Amino acid sequence: MDAKDILADAFGRLPDLVHGAVHGLTPEQLRWAPAEGANPIGWLVWHLTRVQDDHVADLIGTEQIYVTGDWAARFGRKPDASDTGYGHSPADLAALRPESAEALEEYFAAVHARTMEFIGGLSAADLDRVVDRSWDPPVTLGVRLVSVVDDDAQHAGQAAYVRGLL
Numbered sequence: 001m002d003a004k005d006i007l008a009d010a011f012g013r014l015p016d017l018v019h020g021a022v023h024g025l026t027p028e029q030l031r032w033a034p035a036e037g038a039n040p041i042g043w044l045v046w047h048l049t050r051v052q053d054d055h056v057a058d059l060i061g062t063e064q065i066y067v068t069g070d071w072a073a074r075f076g077r078k079p080d081a082s083d084t085g086y087g088h089s090p091a092d093l094a095a096l097r098p099e100s101a102e103a104l105e106e107y108f109a110a111v112h113a114r115t116m117e118f119i120g121g122l123s124a125a126d127l128d129r130v131v132d133r134s135w136d137p138p139v140t141l142g143v144r145l146v147s148v149v150d151d152d153a154q155h156a157g158q159a160a161y162v163r164g165l166l
Helices: 003-012 014-022 027-031 041-060 090-095 101-120 141-165
Strands: 130-132
Touching: 003 014, 003 101, 003 141, 014 041, 014 101, 014 141, 027 041, 041 101, 041 141, 130 141
Parallel strands: none
Antiparallel strands: none
């Protein structure tokens, strides 16, 4: 198994995690948080999808899926490419209003499909390409993809935990 196959396997596990976290929940349940200022299920899944969309679009050199259709409106947001959830205040968390669990799953599916297509076209040499020189050591494409899948898996786990509390 090569590194590309490992990345494809890791990203391939995310759809089931996302589905398990949100499937069948109402919009009210998606906005529920276990405490004031805590991350709701819907925000967690929206955020993990936004991170993947943002980072992979940057790696590909294309526009984010979020701003190319009606995705933002389906979450009560404006189509702002910089709105990924980083730095969101408790008021920002509460302002995210997913219209449905399906909206979260459909947005994730669109982003996931693009990510898997991108990974499928990579070579071992591509994974060594430096994509961010602002870090020491500089970040390679492979390391950036590991970072994204790690972040996504953590947020999916958090969403599943919050669903369990619900």
